[in-house]
Amino acid sequence: MKVENAAGRLIETDISGKTFKPFSGAHKHTYSSKVISLSDALKKCGLKDGMCLSFHHQLRNGDHVVNRTLETVRDLDVKNIMMAQTAIFNAHEPVIDFIKDGVVNRIEGSLNGVVGDYISRNPLSYPVVLRSHGGRWAAVKTGEIHIDIAVIAASAADERGNCTGVLGKSAFGPISYSEIDAMCADHVIIVTDNVVDYPCKYQEIQERSVDYVAKVDCIGDPNKIMSGTTKITDDPMKLKIAHDCVDLMDAAGLIKDGMIFQSGAGGISLAAMKYLGERLEEKDIVASTATGGLTQLIVDIYKAGRVKNLYYSQVFDGYSVKFVQDTLEMPADIGHYADPTSKGRTIDGLDTVVLGATEVDTDFNVNVNTHSDGRLLHGIGGHQDTAAGSSLCIITCPVYRKTNPIVLEKVTTITTPGDVVDAIVTNEGIAINPKREDLIEKVKGKIDIVPIEDLKDMAYDATGGPQELEFEDQLVGCTKWFDGTVLDIIKKVKGLN
Amino acid sequence: MKVENAAGRLIETDISGKTFKPFSGAHKHTYSSKVISLSDALKKCGLKDGMCLSFHHQLRNGDHVVNRTLETVRDLDVKNIMMAQTAIFNAHEPVIDFIKDGVVNRIEGSLNGVVGDYISRNPLSYPVVLRSHGGRWAAVKTGEIHIDIAVIAASAADERGNCTGVLGKSAFGPISYSEIDAMCADHVIIVTDNVVDYPCKYQEIQERSVDYVAKVDCIGDPNKIMSGTTKITDDPMKLKIAHDCVDLMDAAGLIKDGMIFQSGAGGISLAAMKYLGERLEEKDIVASTATGGLTQLIVDIYKAGRVKNLYYSQVFDGYSVKFVQDTLEMPADIGHYADPTSKGRTIDGLDTVVLGATEVDTDFNVNVNTHSDGRLLHGIGGHQDTAAGSSLCIITCPVYRKTNPIVLEKVTTITTPGDVVDAIVTNEGIAINPKREDLIEKVKGKIDIVPIEDLKDMAYDATGGPQELEFEDQLVGCTKWFDGTVLDIIKKVKGLN
Numbered sequence: 001m002k003v004e005n006a007a008g009r010l011i012e013t014d015i016s017g018k019t020f021k022p023f024s025g026a027h028k029h030t031y032s033s034k035v036i037s038l039s040d041a042l043k044k045c046g047l048k049d050g051m052c053l054s055f056h057h058q059l060r061n062g063d064h065v066v067n068r069t070l071e072t073v074r075d076l077d078v079k080n081i082m083m084a085q086t087a088i089f090n091a092h093e094p095v096i097d098f099i100k101d102g103v104v105n106r107i108e109g110s111l112n113g114v115v116g117d118y119i120s121r122n123p124l125s126y127p128v129v130l131r132s133h134g135g136r137w138a139a140v141k142t143g144e145i146h147i148d149i150a151v152i153a154a155s156a157a158d159e160r161g162n163c164t165g166v167l168g169k170s171a172f173g174p175i176s177y178s179e180i181d182a183m184c185a186d187h188v189i190i191v192t193d194n195v196v197d198y199p200c201k202y203q204e205i206q207e208r209s210v211d212y213v214a215k216v217d218c219i220g221d222p223n224k225i226m227s228g229t230t231k232i233t234d235d236p237m238k239l240k241i242a243h244d245c246v247d248l249m250d251a252a253g254l255i256k257d258g259m260i261f262q263s264g265a266g267g268i269s270l271a272a273m274k275y276l277g278e279r280l281e282e283k284d285i286v287a288s289t290a291t292g293g294l295t296q297l298i299v300d301i302y303k304a305g306r307v308k309n310l311y312y313s314q315v316f317d318g319y320s321v322k323f324v325q326d327t328l329e330m331p332a333d334i335g336h337y338a339d340p341t342s343k344g345r346t347i348d349g350l351d352t353v354v355l356g357a358t359e360v361d362t363d364f365n366v367n368v369n370t371h372s373d374g375r376l377l378h379g380i381g382g383h384q385d386t387a388a389g390s391s392l393c394i395i396t397c398p399v400y401r402k403t404n405p406i407v408l409e410k411v412t413t414i415t416t417p418g419d420v421v422d423a424i425v426t427n428e429g430i431a432i433n434p435k436r437e438d439l440i441e442k443v444k445g446k447i448d449i450v451p452i453e454d455l456k457d458m459a460y461d462a463t464g465g466p467q468e469l470e471f472e473d474q475l476v477g478c479t480k481w482f483d484g485t486v487l488d489i490i491k492k493v494k495g496l497n
Numbered sequence: 498m499k500v501e502n503a504a505g506r507l508i509e510t511d512i513s514g515k516t517f518k519p520f521s522g523a524h525k526h527t528y529s530s531k532v533i534s535l536s537d538a539l540k541k542c543g544l545k546d547g548m549c550l551s552f553h554h555q556l557r558n559g560d561h562v563v564n565r566t567l568e569t570v571r572d573l574d575v576k577n578i579m580m581a582q583t584a585i586f587n588a589h590e591p592v593i594d595f596i597k598d599g600v601v602n603r604i605e606g607s608l609n610g611v612v613g614d615y616i617s618r619n620p621l622s623y624p625v626v627l628r629s630h631g632g633r634w635a636a637v638k639t640g641e642i643h644i645d646i647a648v649i650a651a652s653a654a655d656e657r658g659n660c661t662g663v664l665g666k667s668a669f670g671p672i673s674y675s676e677i678d679a680m681c682a683d684h685v686i687i688v689t690d691n692v693v694d695y696p697c698k699y700q701e702i703q704e705r706s707v708d709y710v711a712k713v714d715c716i717g718d719p720n721k722i723m724s725g726t727t728k729i730t731d732d733p734m735k736l737k738i739a740h741d742c743v744d745l746m747d748a749a750g751l752i753k754d755g756m757i758f759q760s761g762a763g764g765i766s767l768a769a770m771k772y773l774g775e776r777l778e779e780k781d782i783v784a785s786t787a788t789g790g791l792t793q794l795i796v797d798i799y800k801a802g803r804v805k806n807l808y809y810s811q812v813f814d815g816y817s818v819k820f821v822q823d824t825l826e827m828p829a830d831i832g833h834y835a836d837p838t839s840k841g842r843t844i845d846g847l848d849t850v851v852l853g854a855t856e857v858d859t860d861f862n863v864n865v866n867t868h869s870d871g872r873l874l875h876g877i878g879g880h881q882d883t884a885a886g887s888s889l890c891i892i893t894c895p896v897y898r899k900t901n902p903i904v905l906e907k908v909t910t911i912t913t914p915g916d917v918v919d920a921i922v923t924n925e926g927i928a929i930n931p932k933r934e935d936l937i938e939k940v941k942g943k944i945d946i947v948p949i950e951d952l953k954d955m956a957y958d959a960t961g962g963p964q965e966l967e968f969e970d971q972l973v974g975c976t977k978w979f980d981g982t983v984l985d986i987i988k989k990v991k992g993l994n
Contacts, residue, residue, distance in 0.1 A: 007862065007911050011983045015972065016623045023982040026914045029837070029885045031845040126513045160841050188840075198807055198846070199786060199827065207834050207841030289696055309696055309837065328825070330696065336703050340526070343685075344657050344704030348528040349695070365504065388526045414504050417523045484518040486508045 033159040035195055039072050041212035042149065043186035047073065050080045051148035054140075054185065057087035057110070058153070058165055058176040058314060062224030065153040065191050067091075070098045081102045081380065082106035084145050086136060086177045086363060087379050090114050091224065099124070108145055109136070112377020120375040120476055122497050127489070128376070128477030130369060130486050132384040133177070133313075134338025134345070135482035140180045143340060144484055150181035150188045153219045156200055157192040161210025164202035166324055168194040170219050172226075173294070173315025173324060175204040176333040182209040193219045199297045204333070225319050232274060232297070233267030237427045241396045242271035243448075244425050245354050246279050251446035252392055252439060253353045255279055258288045262353035262386050263298040265316050268396045270297060272354040277301040291337065291346050294320035311346050338385040340482045347382075347389030355383055357397045357424075359411040362435045362452050364418030366395055367411035369479060372404040374469045374493035378474055380415055384482050388420045392439070394419055399428045405459030407452065412469070414488040415479055428458050470494040510685040530656040531710045532692055536569050538709035539646065542684035544570065546988060548645035550872030551637075551682065553674040554584035554607070555650070555662055555811060560723030562650040562688050564588075567595045579603035581642050583633060583674045584876045585799050587611050589722065596621070605642055606633070609874020617872040617973050618993050624986070625873070625974030627866060629881040630674070630810075631835025631842070632979035637677045638838060641981055647682035649675045650716045653697055654689040658707025661699035663821055665691040667716050669723075670791070670812025670821060672701040673830040679706040690716045697698045701830070723814050724801055729771060729794070734924045738893050739768030741922050741944075742851050743776050748943035749936060751848045752776055755785040759850035760795040762772040762813050767794060767895045774798040788834065788843050789879065791817035808843050810834045835882040837979045844879075844886030852880055852919045854894045854921075859916030859949050860931045863892055864908035866976060867885040869901040871966045871990035873973055877912055881979050885917045889936070892918055902956030902963050904949065909966070912976055925955050966992040 001013045005022035011467075013020050036044070053073070055066050066088060073081055079102045087110035088095060098104045098119045109131040111119065119128060131139055139145045155170040157163035165175045170193060182188050182205045190205065191214045233239060245268075249255050255276070263273050274297055280287060287307040290298050295310045296319040302310050311332040316319050337346050358378070359367040368383050370376050387393040397406045407426065422439060424431045429450035432440050440449065461464075471491035479487045498510045502519035510517050511895035533541070548572070552563050563585060574624050576599045584607035585592060593615045597599045605626040608616065616625060619844075628636055636642045651944055652667040662672045667690060679685050679702045687702065688711045730736060742765075746752050752773070760770050771794055777784060784804040787795050791809040793816040799807050808829040812818050821828075834843050855875070856864040865880050884890040896904045904923065919936060921928045926947035929937050937946065968988035975986045 005983065007914050007984055008860075009911060009985045011975070011986050012972070013983075015975075018623075020984045023914070023978050023984045026916045026978060028886060028888075028917055029842070029845050030888075031841055034841075075987070126515075144498035196787070199808065199843070201827075203827070207843075208833055208836060208839035210840055288694070311696065330698075330700070336705055339705060343707055344528060344531075345526070346696070346704075348526050349657070363505075388523060391525075391527075402925070414506060417504050417520070420525055421525045475509070478508070478517070480514075481520050482522060485518045486502065486510075487504055487520045488506045489508050 006164060031160055032384050034210060035159050035215050037215035038069065038191060038216060039076065041189045041214045042076060044070055045149045045189060045211060047076060047078055047149060049078055052082040052084050052146060053116050054084040054181045055150060056175065057085060058172040058175065058177060059170065059220035059225050061089040063091055063153065064220050065151065065301055067094045069151050070095065070103055074098065074101060077232060079103055080105045083109060084147055085109040087112060088115055094428060110374060112378055116376045121494050123474050123476045126385050127475040130380050130477055130479045132380045132482045133334050133382045134385040135480055135484065137180050137334045137339045137424050138341045138447035138482065139484060140184050141339065147181055147185035148187065150178060150185035152178040152182065152188065152190050152205065153160060154192045154407045155189050155219065156194045157190045157213050158196055158198040158200040159213060160198055160207040160211055160338050161190055161201040162203040162207050163192065163205050164200055165192045165204065166202045166288050170194065170222055170225060171321045174331040176313045176331065179333045181203060181334055187211050187326045189214050189218045189221060191216055193217060210397055227279045231267065231475045232270045237398065238268050239271055241427055242268050244430060245272040245394050245396060246275040247447055248394060248423060248425060248430060248443065249352050251443040253442060254392055255283060255285060255405065257285055260289045260349050260352045261287060261291045262292045262347065262390065264292045264349050265295060267357055268356060269354045270295065273297055276485065277306055280306040289349065291332070294323065296320060297420045300321045345389065347386050350386060350390035352392040352394065353386040353390040354394045354396060355387065357406065359406055359408055360395055360397060361411045362456050364421040364452065365411050365414045366416040366421055367413045368415045370413040370490060372412065372467060374496065376414060376490050380479065384416045385414045393420060393422045395424045397426055399426045399455050399459040400463050403463050403464045407455040407459045408466055413479060413490055417487065424452060426455055427456055431455055509959065511603055512855065528657055531658050531707060532656050532712050533709055535566065535688060535711035535713060536573065538686045538711040539573065542646045542686060542708060544573060544575055544646065546575055546964050549581050549643060551581040551644045551647045551678045553672065554582060554650060555669040555672065556667065556717035556722050558586040558588045559718035560588055560650065561715055561717050562648065564591045566648050567592065567600055569596060571600045576600055577602045577976065580605040580606060581644055581808065582612040584609060585612055602721045608873060609875055613873045620971050620973045620989050624972040627877050627974055629877045629979045630831050630879045631837050631882040632977055633983065634677045634831045634836045635838045636981060637681050638836065644678055644682035646684045646686060647675060647678035648686050649679060649702065650687060651687050651689045652716065653691045653693045654687045655693055655695040655697040656710060657695055657704040658687055658698045658710055659697040659704050660687045660702050661697055662701065663699045667691065667719055667722060668818045670818060671828040673810045673828065676701060676830040677832055684708050686711050688713055688716060690714060702715045728764065729767045735765050736768055738922050739765050740772050741927060742769040742891050742893060743772040744944055745891060745920060745922060745927060745940065746849050746889060747776065748940040750939055751889055752780060752782060754782055756848045757786045757846050758784065759789045759844065759847050759887065760787045761789045762792060763853055765853060766851045767792065770794055774803055777803040787811065788829070788847065791821065793817060795917050796820045829989055835879060842886065844882065844883050847883060847887035848962055849889040849891065850883040850887040851891045851893060852884065854892050854903070856903055857892055857894060858908045859953050861918040861921065861949065862908050862911045863913040863918055864910045865912045866989060867910040869909060869964060871909060871986050873992065877976065881913045884913045890917060890919045892921045894923055896923045896952050896956040896959050899961050902960045904952040904956045905963055906953060910976060910987055921949060921952070923952055925952055928952055
């Protein structure tokens with residue numbers, strides 16, 4: 001068919017079996033400021049009952065954005081919101097009231113502390129779904145989680161929506177976690193207390209994804225954004241565990257030029273990184289790359305020339321924020337870091353990672369989510385991702401804590417399955433997964449190994465064994481493996497009210 | 498239903514109306530080098546008859562990758578390939594043979610020079626589809642163009658596929674154009690002559706998108722990568738046109754602190770940028786941002802402190818490549834720059850842009866694709882995008898060239914419709930689109946304006962008017978507006994064989 005288009009030209013609409021649409025007119029494309037109030041932004045994004053709102057956790061225990069947003073939702077008289085946060089902390093205690101008020105009725109995202117404790121006692125009608133960093137990225141990317149409105153805290157944003165977490169008084173490091181939300185959500189609201197001149201200098205999220213920039217007085221308390229997880233343990237028992245981790249890496253032949261390792265936060269892991277840095281010096285070795293989170297410790301190892309490259313998905317202290325502001329280096333969003341649906345991830349080449357546990361069992365399954373009393377108090381973080389991505393995944397823990405055995409016959413909840421866990425380093429010795437015959441062969445004669453059953457027996461002898469939990473049918477939540485399948489379910493413990 | 502999953506846990510598969518898949522097992526995720534030959538890469542990506550292969554044009558007239566890839570396709574005895582390149586140059590003359598041999602039978606992408614000339618005389622059975630930079634990005638993003646295999650030249654890549662165009666002897670600037678191909682294509686092959694240590698330092702494309710890294714001896718001739726389009730004109734007539742452009746900007750009140758302008762290549766546009774830089778100095782004005790392509794000229798204006806920020810999607814000379822290597826600044830991929838399906842683009846805030854034309858008409862329609870003899874010799878580039886994104890889109894041209902009127906009653910082909918064109922600056926005066934009454938009002942008394950019809954009359958008087966072309970029914974191609982609609986069709990000219 002021939003038609004005259006808006007430019008006055010006669011064009012064919014069917015050519016070689018394809019349909020062509022005629023030009024219907026051109027106009028100037030301008031822009032106008034996207035800065036409005038949070039309430040107006042939510043309204044203009046069509047906020048309504050039952051929607052899914054997402055958040056990131058990079059302001060940690062200093063975050064004001066989650067509570068502020070849910071208050072606004074409540075003021076707008078909207079109910080039954082699903083939260084898809086990357087994590088929440090004790091600062092988010094008001095979420096309990098939002099649940100009680102019916103503002104929030106579903107959560108797919110990590111829980112830490114008081115909200116987890118509340119939900120353990122008062123399960124939601126739909127179980128909390130816990131995913132790893134990489135698993136959550138994939139779930140948003142594939143549509144398993146559909147986000148209606150992404151609410152993204154930024155420490156600096158320009159009026160068009162280009163924004164960052166690297167600049168400003170509330171700087172928390174690159175936004176990395178929410179970058180997939182910005183790409184996939186129907187609507188995107190940037191929440192900032194710092195509207196800067198266009199164009200914002202760093203831009204983890206760009207105007208192309210942003211509907212509105214909600215200006216608030218304060219996105220968080222800077223003193224609490226940079227949390228205490230960057231303090232190295234001074235407990236001699238834990239220091240010995242950390243030191244043994246480095247001996248194990250060394251015995252396995254992994255401490256060599258070009259090594260790639262994960263550097264995270266947490267007392268023992270940090271101490272292990274400190275000892276690893278010292279070992280690199282002693283042996284005059286230069287590592288290739290550290291992945292994970294930045295702390296002063298790892299930045300100093302970098303500055304000392306002992307690791308050539310830093311990939312980082314979060315930043316844990318002010319020293320490291322300053323480093324990022326000055327040098328940028330190589331931020332890796334969570335997709336680059338850990339998306340299991342991608343064709344390659346930074347963590348796939350990890351030589352080693354040191355991770356914690358609330359419990360481990362004789363099948364080498366690890367629990368980081370629930371405590372021995374069955375309460376859901378922690379998220380998964382990058383635990384699964386880095387365990388599966390590393391050649392040597394080391395789990396550290398004491399064999400027991402107070403009256404609770406930590407090495408058990410069966411963990412309360414499986415966070416990371418034993419098939420990707422290689423070694424357990426405890427205060428009573430090192431156990432290696434018997435499936436890793438190659439590793440056992442490598443370290444033979446260099447370090448002492450004990451059977452995991454012996455560690456369990458020690459724990460049971462000292463504590464009298466684990467407390468027997470009785471469960472109700474009601475589900476508190478479930479842990480998913482990063483491919484989206486259900487690894488374990490968390491049931492309500494009888495008597496926990 | 499309750500089932501035991503691979504971790505030995507009894508889990509529910511139906512919870513609150515949702516289906517949950519049980520965990521089926523975990524395994525270590527490792528990586529192996531993606532470096533193989535180009536031929537093997539194409540085979541492993543399942544190359545077969547009728548597929549669409551995409552390429553970028555950033556190696557310009559020095560590119561070896563397009564020809565090399567099509568040779569490999571021919572050697573593998575595969576036919577009927579659709580090319581979806583961002584542009585091709587005279588260096589791609591062998592494409593003519595690939596068309597004759599049946600290796601290539603469709604092209605959706607910009608053509609420059611000899612291949613355009615050949616197709617103008619020997620149309621393909623399916624018309625060439627020409628899109629702007631932003632229009633192509635959108636077409637790939639929305640699936641209007643489905644790319645089976647993206648073949649992406651990189652001047653440095655690591656064995657996992659992280660890659661850049663910024664480093665190495667064949668450095669050409671950020672890969673920007675192909676970033677959407679990497680995201681959307683079924684398969685992605687990085688072609689490089691420079692495999693660097695992991696992790697590659699700049700990473701416009703990351704391992705997450707990459708299937709294979711094809712190592713070749715040479716991706717291009719460095720002397721021809723940086724092309725002559727960065728030479729400022731020394732033709733006094735053109736210099737006067739450039740100077741008049743800056744006077745027009747000034748009269749329109751656009752030369753002010755915080756202005757945002759597009760800086761491209763091409764003789765007159767470059768001269769206009771030079772004069773604009775001088776005007777900023779004279780008036781002691783600091784612009785906010787320059788978008789577009791980097792040249793020594795614009796980098797020096799930046800270094801002189803006359804523009805605060807440089808957004809760039811391509812890099813035109815070695816001086817600017819060095820600048821990018823040293824300072825990075827703010828690369829903007831083509832999606833950030835010009836994706837019309839996004840929520841905001843860097844070009845939407847342009848105060849002004851200076852663009853060229855092969856023809857303009859009295860409706861202010863502009864042609865940059867075909868010559869007066871009807872041959873398709875140029876792509877659209879960012880012409881449409883920046884015209885629509887700018888407050889003042891200035892088109893520069895002489896009123897006639899040799900015996901051809903350039904200001905006409907009707908352009909041979911519409912590239913950019915008159916509705917987004919604001920002014921035509923010629924050697925015989927400045928015409929302003931009568932629809933822009935606000936602009937006419939602003940410049941009144943400051944600069945002389947002539948009706949566009951007068952410019953056309955001058956052109957017709959000097960040349961005797963345009964040559965009358967007779968067309969056959971056969972289509973050579975069509976120009977699309979960046980929203981995917983057909984703006985104009987290009988028919989074969991009778992007698993052009």
